[in-house]
Amino acid sequence: MRHVLSILVENEPGVLSRVAGLFSGRGFNIESLNVAPTLDAGVSRMTICTKGDEQIIEQIIKQLRKLVTVIKVVDLTHQQAVEREMVLIKVSAEDSRRAEILRIADIFRCKVVDVAANELTLEITGDQGKIRAIINLLQRFGIKEIARTGTGALRRSMQLEE
Amino acid sequence: MELTGAQVLLESLRREGVEVVFGYPGGATIDIYHELPKYPFRHVLTRHEQGAVHAADGYARASGKVGVCLVTSGPGATNTVTGIATAYMDSIPLVVFTGQVPTSLIGNDAFQEADIVGITRPCVKHNYLVKDIKDLAETIKQAFYLASTGRPGPVLVDLPKDVLQATVEYAYPGEIHMRSYNPHYEPNSRQIQRVVDLMRFSRKPLLFVGGGVIGSNASEDILWMAKKLNIPVIGSLMGLGAFPGNEPLWFGMVGMHGTYAANMAVNNADLLLAVGVRFDDRVTGKLSSFAEKGKIVHIDIDPTSIRKNVSVDVPMVCDCRRALKALRNELGKDTSINWEEKHEEWVTKIRTWEKSQPMTYDTNGSSFIKPQMVIETIYELTKGRAIIATEVGQNQMWAAQFYKYHKPRTLLTSGGLGTMGYGFPAAIGAQLAFPGSLVIDVAGDGSIQMNIQELATAVSYELPVKIVILNNGHLGMVRQWQELFYNRNYCSTCLHKNPDFVALAKAYGAQGYRIEKRDDVAPVLKEAFATKEPTIVDVLVEPEENVYPMVPAGASLTDMLLV
Ligand SMILES: Cc1ncc(C[n+]2csc(CCOP(=O)(O)OP(=O)(O)O)c2C)c(N)n1
Numbered sequence: 256m257r258h259v260l261s262i263l264v265e266n267e268p269g270v271l272s273r274v275a276g277l278f279s280g281r282g283f284n285i286e287s288l289n290v291a292p293t294l295d296a297g298v299s300r301m302t303i304c305t306k307g308d309e310q311i312i313e314q315i316i317k318q319l320r321k322l323v324t325v326i327k328v329v330d331l332t333h334q335q336a337v338e339r340e341m342v343l344i345k346v347s348a349e350d351s352r353r354a355e356i357l358r359i360a361d362i363f364r365c366k367v368v369d370v371a372a373n374e375l376t377l378e379i380t381g382d383q384g385k386i387r388a389i390i391n392l393l394q395r396f397g398i399k400e401i402a403r404t405g406t407g408a409l410r411r412s413m414q415l416e417e
Numbered sequence: 418m419e420l421t422g423a424q425v426l427l428e429s430l431r432r433e434g435v436e437v438v439f440g441y442p443g444g445a446t447i448d449i450y451h452e453l454p455k456y457p458f459r460h461v462l463t464r465h466e467q468g469a470v471h472a473a474d475g476y477a478r479a480s481g482k483v484g485v486c487l488v489t490s491g492p493g494a495t496n497t498v499t500g501i502a503t504a505y506m507d508s509i510p511l512v513v514f515t516g517q518v519p520t521s522l523i524g525n526d527a528f529q530e531a532d533i534v535g536i537t538r539p540c541v542k543h544n545y546l547v548k549d550i551k552d553l554a555e556t557i558k559q560a561f562y563l564a565s566t567g568r569p570g571p572v573l574v575d576l577p578k579d580v581l582q583a584t585v586e587y588a589y590p591g592e593i594h595m596r597s598y599n600p601h602y603e604p605n606s607r608q609i610q611r612v613v614d615l616m617r618f619s620r621k622p623l624l625f626v627g628g629g630v631i632g633s634n635a636s637e638d639i640l641w642m643a644k645k646l647n648i649p650v651i652g653s654l655m656g657l658g659a660f661p662g663n664e665p666l667w668f669g670m671v672g673m674h675g676t677y678a679a680n681m682a683v684n685n686a687d688l689l690l691a692v693g694v695r696f697d698d699r700v701t702g703k704l705s706s707f708a709e710k711g712k713i714v715h716i717d718i719d720p721t722s723i724r725k726n727v728s729v730d731v732p733m734v735c736d737c738r739r740a741l742k743a744l745r746n747e748l749g750k751d752t753s754i755n756w757e758e759k760h761e762e763w764v765t766k767i768r769t770w771e772k773s774q775p776m777t778y779d780t781n782g783s784s785f786i787k788p789q790m791v792i793e794t795i796y797e798l799t800k801g802r803a804i805i806a807t808e809v810g811q812n813q814m815w816a817a818q819f820y821k822y823h824k825p826r827t828l829l830t831s832g833g834l835g836t837m838g839y840g841f842p843a844a845i846g847a848q849l850a851f852p853g854s855l856v857i858d859v860a861g862d863g864s865i866q867m868n869i870q871e872l873a874t875a876v877s878y879e880l881p882v883k884i885v886i887l888n889n890g891h892l893g894m895v896r897q898w899q900e901l902f903y904n905r906n907y908c909s910t911c912l913h914k915n916p917d918f919v920a921l922a923k924a925y926g927a928q929g930y931r932i933e934k935r936d937d938v939a940p941v942l943k944e945a946f947a948t949k950e951p952t953i954v955d956v957l958v959e960p961e962e963n964v965y966p967m968v969p970a971g972a973s974l975t976d977m978l979l980v
Pocket residue numbers: 808809810811812813835836837838860861862863864865887889891892893894895
């Protein structure tokens with residue numbers, strides 16, 4: 256099962272390789288990894304998406320907590336959370352198909368961030384489902400390049416009972 | 418007080434109470450060596466950096482203090498990696514200082530540069546590159562704190578040459594607070610209660626002790642518990658010495674080369690109290706049948722050890738000693754149960770297993786000296802009072818099976834990594850910690866050649882370490898696997914043209930003996946143990962002797978090949 260881990264780490268050189276090295280060295284899988292400083296310049300937040308059964312995820316979380324530069328690890332999977340990824344998609348856009356692409360972009364609330372004679376670059380933000388959907392839709396026009404940030408996530412302030 | 422970086426390092430070591438530093442100099446650390454004679458501790462110059470780390474590790478295992486090692490940059494630093502990984506796997510507190518090229522050159526492929534922080538990341542508890550002299554004292558304090566608290570382990574501090582030469586106003590921090598490091602020591606009282614309840618109801622409980630019991634100095638509490646509640650005890654390789662090997666409730670080592678009684682007991686117990694162990698695959702054999710008839714209580718300071726391999730019924734993340742003290746408190750109060758009687762049948766059952774398949778070896782029909790007999794003789798001569806280091810292979814297993822460790826910290830062995838070449842330098846470290854003790858390295862003819870150069874260290878510091886080589890002319894343990902599972906294809910496991918170990922000892926200025934006849938074993942060993950010099954005893958043993966019992970890799974513990 257896919258898990259989204261939100262990790263606060265000391266913002267210092269080598270911390271990324273400590274975390275990434277833990278995953279590779281122990282044979283854990285990283286689906287995406289996103290890292291940037293928080294308001295506190297001394298602390299960064301990493302959001303890691305990973306897959307595994309409960310026992311593996313438990314090990315991953317414990318092993319992360321054991322790293323001396325890791326301050327906090329939260330598994331957002333069992334909580335309500337806001338999850339977003341930003342993706343840039345460069346898609347072929349011949350004149351005949353441009354209108355159709357723009358309509359899709361509109362429906363998905365994409366931004367057009369670059370235009371050329373036969374290409375469009377779209378910026379889209381959303382959760383995994385939305386991102387998968389638009390990539391699917393645009394594939395038939397021919398996606399030339401794609402750049403993804405990986406998931407960033409925060410716990411929702413209100414945890415409503417389901 | 419304005420000090421250079423080199424002085425900051427040495428002054429901080431003094432304040433940490435460091436008595437011995439094991440090291441090897443070079444350009445990057447020469448500033449430290451320049452100041453060293455003014456400081457009160459001993460620097461022991463080994464002949465290889467691997468020797469220095471293993472010696473610091475042996476010192477730490479034998480004494481319970483933090484071992485300290487100092488080496489130069491590049492090749493000096495990379496030579497320490499095996500020793501660091503060895504200490505990491507066995508949770509041994511070490512602080513390793515490595516020189517580094519000046520900060521301005523880092524990343525430039527400078528002369529003798531290696532990214533040692535990157536190289537060692539997967540095998541240290543933590544490591545540091547000190548880029549600013551202002552951070553140096555604090556970093557050293559953190560390094561000692563990290564190495565020795567929680568689950569102990571090696572910490573590396575990389576010291577660029579310009580940082581060692583810069584100056585700073587010296588202040589050594591008093592207390593350490595790290596927001597991201599808070600080991601959990603106290604047992605949870607509800608879980609203690611659950612364990613007590615399980616103990617009340619179990620009929621076939623078994624105590625399983627590991628290196629964590631030794632590391633947390635919990636041996637006495639284990640002894641109390643076993644005796645008071647009449648519970649049999651078994652141990653992992655790392656746990657040997659945690660419980661007196663000459664006590665009647667001791668049933669030996671469990672696992673691949675464990676005793677028949679211990680292996681049968683584990684898979685028949687209704688309650689396994691595992692303390693300070695990590696359920697290594699050499700211990701569990703086939704996981705699905707390991708302790709399958711019982712509930713498991715697992716006490717360990719490191720949360721990652723728990724449920725990593727074995728699923729447990731009561732996980733307790735805390736200091737082993739405090740957990741046992743709490744259990745002792747609770748159980749000591751309870752007078753309603755006659756523990757002696759409750760467990761007698763179970764203890765008797767294990768005794769029957771022990772009697773039916775005792776730890777033994779075949780003595781018929783061979784004129785060769787049996788290696789097991791050599792270990793038994795060492796035990797008889799020392800009465801369990803020596804510190805035994807081992808190399809790796811059959812020698813290690815026989816030393817685990819046929820010597821009884823009466824006290825913790827009297828067996829120094831590379832349990833986790835299985836490092837050939839560990840034993841002799843570790844013995845040197847232990848001898849420095851205990852100059853008056855008899856320290857013996859039980860070696861194989863293969864392993865001893867991995868750090869034989871340390872004979873020069875032993876000779877120059879007048880350390881009377883004894884090396885007993887069980888010389889079978891083979892890389893014995895690998896040959897045993899080839900014999901049993903690879904169709905006797907002895908490829909690259911025969912050691913032709915071994916050196917003359919007696920002459921070699923003499924060339925280094927040490928003593929040498931050779932034993933070729935059974936009757937000479939006891940008298941020659943006795944004489945060797947009495948000398949005040951470093952000594953090699955080369956014992957020519959049965960070339961194709963095997964270690965039994967043996968559980969083939971991946972089989973269940975109760976499927977043992979017996980003698
Ligand atoms: C550094 C290292 N290299 C290789 C091995 C693999 N290995 C394990 S036991 C063994 C044989 C050891 O031979 P020897 O030291 O002669 O001891 P014996 O088994 O004969 O007692 C080897 C090669 C190891 N454990 N460590």
